[in-house]
Amino acid sequence: MIRITVNGxxxxxxxxxxxxxxxxxxxxxxxYLAVEVNAHVVPRERYTDVTVGDGDEIELVTLVGGG
Amino acid sequence: xxxIRNDASTRNDITPGIDFPADSEGWSVAGRTLRSRLxxxxxxxxxxxxxxxxxxxxxxxxxTVAVRRERLYDRQGQNILxxxxxxxxxxxxxxxxxxxxxxxxxxxxxxxxILRSLxxxxxxxxxxxxxxxxxxxxxxxxxxxRACRELVDDGFSVLCYTSDCPVTAAxxxxxxAASVMPAGSPIGSGxxxxxxxxxxxxxxxxxxxxxxxxVIVDAGVGTASDVSEAFELGADGVLLNTAIAHARDPVxxxxxxxxxxxxxxxxxxxxxxxxxxxxxxSSPEEGVISxxxxxxxxxx
Numbered sequence: 556m557i558r559i560t561v562n563g564x565x566x567x568x569x570x571x572x573x574x575x576x577x578x579x580x581x582x583x584x585x586x587y588l589a590v591e592v593n594a595h596v597v598p599r600e601r602y603t604d605v606t607v608g609d610g611d612e613i614e615l616v617t618l619v620g621g622g
Numbered sequence: 623x624x625x626i627r628n629d630a631s632t633r634n635d636i637t638p639g640i641d642f643p644a645d646s647e648g649w650s651v652a653g654r655t656l657r658s659r660l661x662x663x664x665x666x667x668x669x670x671x672x673x674x675x676x677x678x679x680x681x682x683x684x685x686t687v688a689v690r691r692e693r694l695y696d697r698q699g700q701n702i703l704x705x706x707x708x709x710x711x712x713x714x715x716x717x718x719x720x721x722x723x724x725x726x727x728x729x730x731x732x733x734x735x736i737l738r739s740l741x742x743x744x745x746x747x748x749x750x751x752x753x754x755x756x757x758x759x760x761x762x763x764x765x766x767x768r769a770c771r772e773l774v775d776d777g778f779s780v781l782c783y784t785s786d787c788p789v790t791a792a793x794x795x796x797x798x799a800a801s802v803m804p805a806g807s808p809i810g811s812g813x814x815x816x817x818x819x820x821x822x823x824x825x826x827x828x829x830x831x832x833x834x835x836x837v838i839v840d841a842g843v844g845t846a847s848d849v850s851e852a853f854e855l856g857a858d859g860v861l862l863n864t865a866i867a868h869a870r871d872p873v874x875x876x877x878x879x880x881x882x883x884x885x886x887x888x889x890x891x892x893x894x895x896x897x898x899x900x901x902x903x904s905s906p907e908e909g910v911i912s913x914x915x916x917x918x919x920x921x922x
Contacts, residue, residue: 562691587703589689589735596731599739605853614691620673620702621688621718622664622809622841622863 557595557609575602577613588618629866629893649858651684651836652747652779652800654712659853659883662712663863667872671704676866677711679876683918684712686749686861688719703740710857712740714781716749721762722787723769726752730773747775749803749840751783752837759841763790767797774798783840786820792827795835802828803861806852810864814848815839818855825856830849846882853886854894 665675715733737745754762808815838859869875
């Protein structure tokens with residue numbers, strides 16, 4: 556069991572997984588999202604080879620209305 | 623910086639020393655041509671349908687969006703991107719709500735990543751906003767300059783929110799902002815343009831050797847006349863959100879803002895008459911059929 560933080564909330568995973576797999580659990584089209592792992596943006600083309608592991612802090616953001 | 627020419631006695635409503643280029647086909651920001659001089663926000667609408675219709679009525683071709691975590695869907699399960707025609711609008715992601723250069727640059731990079739995924743031309747643009755005070759929502763000038771420099775170095779076209787301080791505006795242009803965007807008054811306050819003189823000085827400083835440099839009045843607009851006023855002063859664009867979104871009839875207000883932008887810009891290019899202390903008759907003074915019982919009061 557590993558622990559990660561997604562948008563400030565602690566989450567437990569059975570094992571490390573790629574960003575692509577992590578995004579499978581979200582019901583938003585992947586191109587509506589951007590991902591940071593430990594304060595670094597993960598470019599979309601690297602979703603398949605960047606792995607999320609124990610202690611990682613993930614930010615998962617989308618666009619909302621704003622001025 | 624050149625000092626402002628103080629010829630306000632006769633031309634007190636126009637910014638001196640600037641030759642404004644006439645409109646032909648739109649205007650340019652960061653190498654891109656926009657048709658509308660309004661940039662409108664997408665926040666604070668009651669519904670996303672109302673937002674979509676208001677954006678349409680405003681005629682804008684560039685709209686701002688915010689980058690946020692959580693609430694990946696709103697309560698109705700809708701995402702704003704399903705209500706924005708990405709072939710029509712350039713999305714301008716903002717860094718609203720950030721209080722440090724570090725947070726603002728992170729938000730900017732996240733926004734860029736989403737817009738790249740969407741294939742939107744706004745991907746390398748950012749509306750930089752680094753706040754310094756949560757009540758006034760005034761910007762932190764030191765953090766804003768720092769973030770602007772970093773984002774310019776990272777390849778961004780930075781459209782930079784700032785106060786109406788001419789010195790800060792000049793510093794932001796120096797560090798490479800694609801557009802400096804002084805506030806008319808605090809964000810969402812609806813107070814209009816509180817310091818016309820500072821806005822005039824900013825326009826003069828930033829455009830003195832560079833008349834096409836875009837200056838956009840950002841924040842504080844309350845109603846249509848504020849938009850016209852900004853264009854009459856010589857602003858290249860106006861960015862607004864709440865004045866439309868919180869109007870009783872947002873779609874109608876969006877249309878009013880569109881007309882106000884056209885009216886203000888036309889008035890600037892047409893050239894207003896000087897203000898005079900005394901009246902000047904519009905009709906011929908000769909050939910009047912009546913006699914004149916009163917002369918000037920000064921004649922006694």
